[in-house]
Amino acid sequence: MKRDFLTLADMTEAEYRSLFDRARELKESRKRREVVTTLAGRHLVLIFEKSSTRTHLSFEAAMYQLGGTVTTITSSGSQIARGETLEDTGRVISGYADGIMFRTFGDDRLNTLAKAATVPVINGLSEGGHPVQILADLFTVEERLGSVAGKTLAFLGDCASNMGRSFVEATRFFGFDLRLGCPEGYRPADALLAEAGGRVKVLTSPAEAVQGADVVVTDVWTSMGQEEESAKRMKDLAGYQLDEALLAKAKPGAIVLHCLPAHRGEEISAGVIDGPQSAVWDEAENRMHVQKALLEKLILG
Numbered sequence: 001m002k003r004d005f006l007t008l009a010d011m012t013e014a015e016y017r018s019l020f021d022r023a024r025e026l027k028e029s030r031k032r033r034e035v036v037t038t039l040a041g042r043h044l045v046l047i048f049e050k051s052s053t054r055t056h057l058s059f060e061a062a063m064y065q066l067g068g069t070v071t072t073i074t075s076s077g078s079q080i081a082r083g084e085t086l087e088d089t090g091r092v093i094s095g096y097a098d099g100i101m102f103r104t105f106g107d108d109r110l111n112t113l114a115k116a117a118t119v120p121v122i123n124g125l126s127e128g129g130h131p132v133q134i135l136a137d138l139f140t141v142e143e144r145l146g147s148v149a150g151k152t153l154a155f156l157g158d159c160a161s162n163m164g165r166s167f168v169e170a171t172r173f174f175g176f177d178l179r180l181g182c183p184e185g186y187r188p189a190d191a192l193l194a195e196a197g198g199r200v201k202v203l204t205s206p207a208e209a210v211q212g213a214d215v216v217v218t219d220v221w222t223s224m225g226q227e228e229e230s231a232k233r234m235k236d237l238a239g240y241q242l243d244e245a246l247l248a249k250a251k252p253g254a255i256v257l258h259c260l261p262a263h264r265g266e267e268i269s270a271g272v273i274d275g276p277q278s279a280v281w282d283e284a285e286n287r288m289h290v291q292k293a294l295l296e297k298l299i300l301g
C-alpha cells in the first residue's frame with residue numbers, strides 16, 4: 001500500500017520522532033560532505049500550480065543529493081491547463097515516478113490526484129495546509145530550543161491561512177500550546193480548533209498572544225491566490241506586524257520563524273527578520289533535510 005503525506009494526520013507521533021532523528025542524521029552527513037544514495041534509481045515528479053522557490057529547490061536538492069532524479073512541471077506548461085484530468089495525470093505519472101509532490105489550490109485537487117496515483121503523493125502546499133513546512137519549522141524549534149513538547153508558540157496575522165491551519169493541526173502530534181493572534185475573520189474554522197482539544201487559544205490582542213512565548217511565527221498577509229483581497233487584508237491585519245516591540249514581550253531567547261517569502265514592513269519588520277532572534281534561514285535550509293527523511297520514508301517504506 002502506498003502512503004501519501006497530504007496532512008499532518010497522515011503520520012503518527014512516533015513516526016514524526018523517527019523522521020526527525022533521520023533528518024538530523026542526514027543533516028549531519030551533509031555537513032560532513034558524505035554521499036548518501038538511499039534513493040538511487042528513484043524518480044520524483046514535482047507539479048506546481050502556484051509559484052515556489054524553497055519547495056521547488058529543496059525537493060530537487062533532496063532528491064538529487066540522495067542519488068535520485070526529479071522532473072518539475074507546472075500546470076500551465078503541461079496538459080493540466082488544457083483540461084487533462086488530475087486522475088489521468090496521476091495515473092500516467094505513476095508509470096514514470098516513485099513519488100509525486102503537488103502544490104495546488106483546493107484540497108479537493110490534492111485528494112483527487114492522490115486517489116488516482118499509485119505512488120505516494122506529498123502536499124507541497126494547498127489551501128488547507130503546508131505540512132512539509134511545519135515539519136521543517138518544528139525541527140528548527142527542536143534544534144534551537146530542545147523538545148517542542150510543552151513549549152508555547154504564538155502565530156500572528158492570518159491564522160486561517162494554510163500555515164495557521166497546519167500549526168493548529170500540529171499541536172495534536174507535537175504536544176505544544178499555540179496562541180493565535182488575529183482579528184475576527186482571520187481565525188481557523190471552529191471544527192479545526194475543536195480537534196486541537198484545548199491546546200489552541202485564539203486572541204485578538206497580538207501582545208497577549210506573544211506574551212512569554214518560546215517561539216513567535218508569522219506568515220504573509222496575502223497568500224497565493226488571494227491577491228485581489230490584498231488591500232483589505234493590509235488594512236485588517238495592520239496591527240499584527242511582528243516588530244521589535246512585540247517580540248520583546250516573548251521569552252528572552254525566543255526564536256522567530258517565517259516560512260518565507262517575507263514582506264518586510266508588512267507582517268514582519270526588517271529588524272526582527274534580520275535580527276538575532278530570527279531562525280528563518282535555518283528554517284529554510286531544514287526544509288531540505290526534513291524532506292529527505294520524508295522521501296525515504298514514503299518511497300522506501
Ligand code: CP
Nearest residue numbers: 052053054055259260
Ligand atoms: N515556504 C515555502 O513554501 O516557500 P516557496 O513558496 O518559495 O516554496
Ligand code: NVA
Nearest residue numbers: 161219223224259260
Ligand atoms: N501562506 C503562504 C505560504 C507561502 C509559502 C501562501 O500560501 O502563499
